Amino acid sequence: MIAWRPGRGPGWALLVVVSVVMAAPVAVIVWSIADPSTEVWRELWQTRLPGMLVDTVTLVTLVVTGAVVVGTALAWLVSAHEFRGRRLLSWLLMTPIAIPGYVLGFVWLDTLQSPLGARAVRSIWLCAAVLIVSLYPYVYVFAWSAFREQSPRTVDVARTLGRSSFTAWWRVVVPMARPSIAAGAALVAMEVLTDVGTVRLFNVSTVADGVLRVWFGTGDRDAAAELAVVLVVAAMSLILVERALRGRARYTQSGVRGGSVARPVTGLRTVVVNVAGWGVLFIAVAVPVVRLARWALRAQQLGQTQSISGDLGFHVVSSLKVAGLATIACLVIGTTMVFIARERGRWGAALGRLASLGYAVPGPVVAIGVVVALAAVDRRGWWPGEVLLVGSLAGLVYAMVVRFLAVAHQGIGASVGKVSPSAVASARTLGAGRLRVATRVELPLARAGIIAAATLVAIDSLKELPVTLLLRPFGVEPLPVWVWQATSESLWVQASVPSLMIVAIGMPLVAALLWSVERGAEVVS
Amino acid sequence: MRTSTRTFLSATVLIGTLVPAACGDDTAAPAEGDGQTVTVYTGRHYGIEGVFDEFTAATGIKVRFTTGKDPELRERLVAEGANTPADLLMTADAANVELAAAAGVLAPVESDTLDAIPAELRSPDGTWFALSRRARVIVSSTERVDSPPTTYAAVGDPAWKGKLCLRPSTHPYTQSLVASIIAAEGEPAAEAMVSSWVDNDPLYIDSDTDIYKAIVAGECDVAIANTYYLGRLQTEDPAFPVAITWPEQNGRGAHVNVSTAGITTNAPNPAGALRLLEWLATDGQKTFSDANFEYPADPAVQPTEVVAAWGPFKGDTAVIVRLGEFQPAAVALLSRVGYE
Numbered sequence: 001m002i003a004w005r006p007g008r009g010p011g012w013a014l015l016v017v018v019s020v021v022m023a024a025p026v027a028v029i030v031w032s033i034a035d036p037s038t039e040v041w042r043e044l045w046q047t048r049l050p051g052m053l054v055d056t057v058t059l060v061t062l063v064v065t066g067a068v069v070v071g072t073a074l075a076w077l078v079s080a081h082e083f084r085g086r087r088l089l090s091w092l093l094m095t096p097i098a099i100p101g102y103v104l105g106f107v108w109l110d111t112l113q114s115p116l117g118a119r120a121v122r123s124i125w126l127c128a129a130v131l132i133v134s135l136y137p138y139v140y141v142f143a144w145s146a147f148r149e150q151s152p153r154t155v156d157v158a159r160t161l162g163r164s165s166f167t168a169w170w171r172v173v174v175p176m177a178r179p180s181i182a183a184g185a186a187l188v189a190m191e192v193l194t195d196v197g198t199v200r201l202f203n204v205s206t207v208a209d210g211v212l213r214v215w216f217g218t219g220d221r222d223a224a225a226e227l228a229v230v231l232v233v234a235a236m237s238l239i240l241v242e243r244a245l246r247g248r249a250r251y252t253q254s255g256v257r258g259g260s261v262a263r264p265v266t267g268l269r270t271v272v273v274n275v276a277g278w279g280v281l282f283i284a285v286a287v288p289v290v291r292l293a294r295w296a297l298r299a300q301q302l303g304q305t306q307s308i309s310g311d312l313g314f315h316v317v318s319s320l321k322v323a324g325l326a327t328i329a330c331l332v333i334g335t336t337m338v339f340i341a342r343e344r345g346r347w348g349a350a351l352g353r354l355a356s357l358g359y360a361v362p363g364p365v366v367a368i369g370v371v372v373a374l375a376a377v378d379r380r381g382w383w384p385g386e387v388l389l390v391g392s393l394a395g396l397v398y399a400m401v402v403r404f405l406a407v408a409h410q411g412i413g414a415s416v417g418k419v420s421p422s423a424v425a426s427a428r429t430l431g432a433g434r435l436r437v438a439t440r441v442e443l444p445l446a447r448a449g450i451i452a453a454a455t456l457v458a459i460d461s462l463k464e465l466p467v468t469l470l471l472r473p474f475g476v477e478p479l480p481v482w483v484w485q486a487t488s489e490s491l492w493v494q495a496s497v498p499s500l501m502i503v504a505i506g507m508p509l510v511a512a513l514l515w516s517v518e519r520g521a522e523v524v525s
Numbered sequence: 526m527r528t529s530t531r532t533f534l535s536a537t538v539l540i541g542t543l544v545p546a547a548c549g550d551d552t553a554a555p556a557e558g559d560g561q562t563v564t565v566y567t568g569r570h571y572g573i574e575g576v577f578d579e580f581t582a583a584t585g586i587k588v589r590f591t592t593g594k595d596p597e598l599r600e601r602l603v604a605e606g607a608n609t610p611a612d613l614l615m616t617a618d619a620a621n622v623e624l625a626a627a628a629g630v631l632a633p634v635e636s637d638t639l640d641a642i643p644a645e646l647r648s649p650d651g652t653w654f655a656l657s658r659r660a661r662v663i664v665s666s667t668e669r670v671d672s673p674p675t676t677y678a679a680v681g682d683p684a685w686k687g688k689l690c691l692r693p694s695t696h697p698y699t700q701s702l703v704a705s706i707i708a709a710e711g712e713p714a715a716e717a718m719v720s721s722w723v724d725n726d727p728l729y730i731d732s733d734t735d736i737y738k739a740i741v742a743g744e745c746d747v748a749i750a751n752t753y754y755l756g757r758l759q760t761e762d763p764a765f766p767v768a769i770t771w772p773e774q775n776g777r778g779a780h781v782n783v784s785t786a787g788i789t790t791n792a793p794n795p796a797g798a799l800r801l802l803e804w805l806a807t808d809g810q811k812t813f814s815d816a817n818f819e820y821p822a823d824p825a826v827q828p829t830e831v832v833a834a835w836g837p838f839k840g841d842t843a844v845i846v847r848l849g850e851f852q853p854a855a856v857a858l859l860s861r862v863g864y865e
Contacts, residue, residue: 043860047860118739118744205865212695213856216697217694217695217853218852218853219853308572308573308592368597368600372600372604374604375604375605379606390604390605390608469592469594470597470601474564474610490732
């Protein structure tokens with residue numbers, strides 16, 4: 001590891017500036033901790049906080065474990081086995097990621113309410129189940145793309161040494177995919193820690209929920225900020241755990257890649273593989289989509305297919321605009337940061353984490369942090385003319401980047417990290433400069449991971465609610481706002497049309513994600 | 526390298542398709558100055574566009590609005606300060622508008638027209654005005670309950686153990702109900718009352734509509750809920766088997782909360798905001814209230830038919846302007862007694 005040498009040129013300065021700008025909204029919120037409001041804090045300790053901590057830890061543990069097991073197992077299922085419909089299944093298994101957790105939550109809540117009863121349905125277990133079903137694709141996509149990048153020879157070697165197919169995968173392939181699985185698991189953990197929509201539906205009282213409870217209930221921003229710090233600390237610890245899991249090891253691929261690692265399955269195994277794969281899809285996609293579609297038909301009959309702000313097309317354009325800009329911004333900033341930071345060892349990594357802070361804080365907290373930070377800039381009139389950042393498209397995109405830069409940074413970092421150092425060294429030996437190596441060697445080799453990261457950011461921005469709600473400019477009303485306007489009044493029928501539309505827009509993104517990963521693998525061979 | 530360049534180009538094109546109009550209107554055109562547009566931040570959004578359309582038709586003044594949650598809109602106004610584009614803040618809750626007024630983002634208004642709103646339904650300093658009222662009442666199954674509780678305290682009767690549905694403490698409706706109880710009976714009595722509810726092992730449901738449905742499904746017999754949701758349900762099904770009991774009719778009256786509006790301190794178009802506020806308090810009363818099955822703030826204006834059918838009731842309106850004052854205490858109390 002290269003030690004930090006201060007004053008290493010413009011790259012370093014850029015890294016510092018970007019990190020500070022990205023961390024600013026969280027910083028302004030956390031700043032208030034300098035003057036602790038001990039009264040509320042003590043009361044929290046005595047009343048709700050222990051319960052919130054228990055719920056949070058339980059939920060994160062359940063969901064991360066569940067998502068890792070389900071995501072890895074499904075990735076293994078479609079990577080290690082050849083069966084009819086494998087390609088279709090491997091594509092479809094990614095689709096739950098296009099369904100926002102808050103949509104999946106209200107659909108399942110309403111669906112299970114009658115058979116199970118309103119009391120039984122509101123439990124941490126069902127909340128965890130819904131979150132697992134909506135978040136496992138984060139693990140699945142990373143594991144799947146990692147499995148694909150591996151040489152079939154590795155498995156062949158293990159088999160030659162007398163291992164069964166499963167053992168070969170479990171002992172050889174999965175450990176090599178560990179950095180990717182850990183990256184996916186970290187994303188899942190962050191999503192759970194900061195979720196404020198799904199947990200409330202199921203009466204699960206997490207710390208993130210508590211932040212809003214204190215803030216909005218009492219108007220005490222300071223106390224809420226102190227609680228938010230608990231989340232930041234938890235998220236930071238998670239990142240450290242992830243680093244530890246990833247270990248110092250760097251797994252790189254040498255030798256020939258490509259070719260299918262999948263082996264045909266027959267008999268009973270075919271049944272097991274199909275039931276597992278399609279069963280998950282039934283729960284995660286089929287039931288909610290059918291339910292939404294039936295509500296949407298009802299909405300059609302009632303003439304409720306537009307919101308208070310406009311028709312479907314208007315909302316779709318808003319959503320595409322915001323998600324598209326946020327994705328491009330995250331991609332450019334994330335890639336730049338990864339390349340600058342990797343030359344700067346520990347300090348570079350620390351700044352990367354600083355810039356990723358927004359992902360560790362609940363959306364509403366980020367949203368208000370951004371408003372406070374941007375409003376401060378607006379007041380100083382640093383921009384010419386009448387342009388104000390709060391309530392501008394630029395302000396909303398900035399907030400999205402603050403929130404989701406971690407996703408891009410994490411994904412790009414993980415895939416660039418897997419590029420064989422010997423490839424970089426060879427290029428350097430041949431006289432290529434650092435920039436040339438980055439653009440001609442590392443980025444192309446890491447492209448599958450980069451495109452995956454971009455697609456994840458696009459899908460995340462498409463589903464994002466709290467930041468969108470508070471920062472959208474006039475005339476820009478992304479679909480989640482419409483969903484919220486309906487669900488906050490328990491009007492599921494009205495919520496169905498925008499919910500389905502979010503899913504519909506997400507589907508090509510999911511396809512693009514898988515297409516690029518597959519394409520990447522083919523190109524190398 | 527050729528192939529990978531192609532892949533990259535494809536990816537770029539793909540992402541590019543996401544941004545059809547990326548370079549369009551980056552910042553919303555500022556509305557200030559022209560006097561023809563009023564900008565509204567509204568925490569109430571149900572049926573609001575029809576109300577604004579009617580105002581525009583009547584006055585020629587356009588309304589530009591953004592929806593959001595009351596506390597977040599308040600934070601945004603505070604942060605924006607002098608730069609806010611908002612002329613009018615509308616909230617769905619009295620405590621939240623009071624917190625906004627306390628934060629200094631609402632300006633006092635004097636207008637004879639606004640006298641149509643009863644004195645106890647507007648802030649004494651003229652920073653905000655209620656536009657519609659709703660009661661948080663005791664509701665019960667018509668099939669299983671013969672003598673429902675008639676006071677909020679009676680909801681804590683052990684007879685309702687395991688048969689009670691309540692909205693979680695995160696919701697402003699619960700918070701303002703408890704704030705009104707603290708105001709009327711003092712904190713110790715309020716704490717004992719809310720504790721007795723909690724002792725009844727209530728089923729917490731964060732949706733009044735679902736609370737009504739839970740009663741129908743037999744999950745609970747008695748609940749505390751807002752009237753207007755029943756208005757919606759009865760419109761769909763006139764025989765909906767849930768009845769309203771007006772609580773505290775021998776005392777202070779049923780807990781009433783209000784939808785409100787106030788002109789912002791830094792309104793770019795205060796004259797337009799006043800026009801809209803005055804219209805909402807007079808000609809717009811019926812449309813505004815009917816849109817959500819609420820009671821008009823002006824008692825002279827009749828509520829919609831479904832609502833009128835529930836009959837007259839006594840409402841605890843005296844406390845409305847003080848709900849914000851007791852809200853933090855209510856939140857702390859709910860937390861203390863283990864109310865979900």
